[in-house]
Amino acid sequence: MRFMKRTAIGAAVVSSLAIGTVSAESGINTVYHVYVNGERLGTIDSKKVVEDYIEKRQNQLLAAQPDITVSLDDNVVYISEKVFRPVVDNKEVLNKLSENLEIVAEAYSIIINDEAIAYVDKKEKAEDVLRQMKLKYVSEEVLTEIEQRDPEATLPPLEEGQSRILDVTFTEKVSINKEHVTPDRLFTVEDAVTYLSKGTLEEKKYQVQNGDVLGSIAEKHGLALQDLLSINPGMTDESTIKPGDELNVTALTSYLHVAIQEEVYKRESITFSREIVENKEMNKGDKKIKQKGENGEKLVNSLITKVNGQVSNQEIVSSEVVKQPVNEIVEKGTKVIPSRGSGVLGWPAVGGYVSSEMGQRWGRMHKGIDIARPSNRSILAADNGTVVSASYDGGYGNRIVINHNNGLKTTYSHLASMSVSVGQTVTKGQSIGIMGRTGSSTGVHLHFEVYHNGNLVNPRNYLR
Structure with missing residues (x-):
């Protein structure tokens, strides 16, 4: 592994390469004043003290990240001096050096709209990050075909039902630049893709409390409700949450947008x-x-x-x-159908005869007349009016009530089916249902009742 030690020697050139030696002039020693970025750290008796420290720091970084290339980010300057009575403090210099000296890694930044967003240790990895961003939205096969396509070539017309990807680009201005950064700022390819996609590597979680609802949780974390739902897959605005549930509340901000x-x-x-x-x-x-x-x-x-x-x-x-x-x-x-009847009721069936008159029958009052054996089973409205009821009614079975809006109401019971609805205006003679035997009925017939001003009356008095 190579080390790029960018060591700048100051104006005072080292006059002796000997380490901890005494010159020919008896009693004279060489010491070294150490400067980092122009700031004096102290005096040492040998440059090897600092060089060994720097090499140790570099080896520690390489042990943790063996693929990176490291170098000094600061200018270390040694100024030699010959003295009779040397005063040095190697330990103090190394302590200050640990605070002032940075060892950096060779890196390649992914620059988006002129801002460095993520760093990786090799140019090939930076290129792979950008490619992986595109592969989130197209297949490897499609992306390779686009990369190899001649931009000047004319594409053949599509057949019905066909589609093709013409281009995959970024909406932002993107470039790669070589830099030096501290090793802790380097991303793996996978983390760089996640960071560019979401703006974060760690998703913030929230534990649901008593009284929480989705809207209040979203508002508490500066999110729109739809954003909260989108970052919690499978959740809708009708989902039920309970205390103890965990929700992702990370406000995601994509740095890079892929346009297809x-x-x-x-x-x-x-x-x-x-x-x-x-x-x-x-x-x-x-x-x-x-x-x-x-x-x-x-x-x-x-x-x-x-x-x-x-x-x-x-x-x-x-x-x-x-x-x-x-x-x-x-x-x-x-x-326009008049909803007011004439007061003269028409026969409510197609033919047939009265099989049972109104009056006492089987020990109780028979409230209307029964009509049986018609030519066909259509039931007809006795006069113009408005349907006020059309439903199943106990012993009456399927029953229709028509208000003729002149004081008269007529009812039609035991129907097999009904073809009118409440609120509908009907005309005299209009088919409203089919004769049947629903409810309490001894056979197929129509039970027909007439009311005048709310009082039950004999239908015979109104039928013509």
């Missing part, structure tokens, strides 16, 4: 439009699809830019429609 330009050629859908046309023969509120809509298709060639995996820009290069969309046409009724 991708070309994509794919088939995309063209959403059909909806066209509304009025139909005066249809009741207001009713809708009917006259023409079913179909999406169209187009072939789109686009350039997509992603920064650290997130789309930041998309540019359409070309677009060709291969299938025109078909608009959906919806007919909307405009015919």
